[in-house]
Amino acid sequence: MSTEAASVVPIPRLADAGKVTQIRVAVSEWTKLHSLRSSRWSLLVAVVFTIGLPLLFATVTATHWAHMSPHERADRHPLDIALAGVNLSQLAIAVLGVLIITGEYSTGMIRASFTAVPKRLPVLWAKLGVFGLVVFALSVPSVLLAFWGSQAILQNRHILQISFTHAGVPRTVIGGALYLVVVGMFAMAIGAMVRNTAGGIATFAAVFFVIPPLLNLLPTSWNNAISKYLPDAAGREVFSLTHGPHDLAPGPGFALFCGYTALAIAIAAVLLVRRDT
């Protein structure tokens, strides 16, 4: 208590405070996503890889075609070239997926987010939805550009031409974009479980890049039986035109990949609600 003269600080009043809705939380997440330099860069890198790598491979293939053996030529497939970028850009998408969640934990932003939305789950749904839509909106045009761009370069040499209307081609090309969307969500779910950037990226890398080659050390019959069910292998079927005898078909493969992702999201959701922040 004091005797000094108190000067009144005028606090502006808010005419009408609205309620928290899922749509509003999604708009908030969109504001968060595009206002960070790291997300803009990751998305730009993903787009550049998705488009640039196929154009590069198409150019190299076109210039070296004359020197290739028939066996080597037979090994080249136009869709492998068109979707080569997806393999690299999935890393940028996954890192961003992890970072969108773990960045909030490492900076403490999560406390502000959960104070504004104390029910918490709307924040997770909004993050998944907004990120999924953004990745979809960027990767669909990217894979289409990669397809037509690489085809145009190869056409100069009249090699490796395939029509977009050819059976399975639209599914394979758009499948590349869908794969990136689901990879991003899978990574985001891992980020929400682990809550730590380094741990999240390491876990993602272990599931997608470390475990699959390790299975090659198993007896071949075991490897053939198990490997196709891994998230990475199952998910990739959707952007492969041809499938080996030990692979899943595109539909079931992608469905299994989506199932793994849904399971990861469900675990993340339960932990998100239960854990202290």
Next chain:
Amino acid sequence: MIEATGLTKDYGDKRAVDDLSFAVRPGIVTGFLGPNGSGKSTTMRLILGLDAPTAGAASVNGKPYRHFAAPLHEVGALLEARSVHTGRSAYNHLLALARTHGIPRRRVLELIDLVGLHEVARKRAGKFSLGMGQRLGIATALLGDPATLLLDEPSNGLDPEGIHWIRNLLRSLAAEGRTVFVSSHLMSEMALTADHLIVIGRGRLIADTSVEEFVHRASGGMVRVRSPHAMRLRELVTGPDVTVHSGAPGVLEISGLSAVQVGEVAAAQGIVLHELTPMQASLEEAFMELTRDDVEFKAGDGAVAHEQAEGAA
């Protein structure tokens, strides 16, 4: 109105908040005091539902915080630990939070002006000084025009001008009928700002009282007397309920008697007094007196603290 009933929180073996019950009323500034590590921040996180209590409950205006349809309109919070993404500008930080409630952009700009951040609003919050961070935190707390404010150490890192501004802001908010709950480990700051005090130590409630009563209770009604006949006076007043200390020659500090009683004894015996002062402990002293046993790690108490740390590990 904030209510805690039997609020308890354990982190592993360590009890951070221990059966805490209190009510924070609207229209006044309630100070939440305790030494560092006494559980103030944990209590605030429990009220906001960021942490789940081990036992007991906390409510705001009769409901658990997470049940509100427009939470930012109910409670505005400034947490001690930074709650801002370092890569985002102050403007975008506020805008993102505003959007969850459909709060217009205009409101964000108003608050940036109110807290004096307009020049740096487009800079990344990671580059902010502690004081600028606190101002951004206060703008965040006021975003939804909340009926209740929960501010953890708001004057941390502010310059004297900023501290003065915060003090006026808190009083203005309370004068508008809002519930204002402010934590601090600095008694002197609370003495100037708060009307009511909730004091905790080691997670337990020590006092829930007005500021005047808190000081009175802790000072124990001591009277200081200066007299050339101090030794004689000492003999006369000493009794079973009275203790007398002599700090300096000719000075007595008497507890257990009022200034009136001491003066009357002296007059009756014709003892000359040069000074007769009822002592008020400063708020700071009162606080230290009350929390002496509850400070987690005391200076010069290294051995005990070390033992406890080992026990906890």
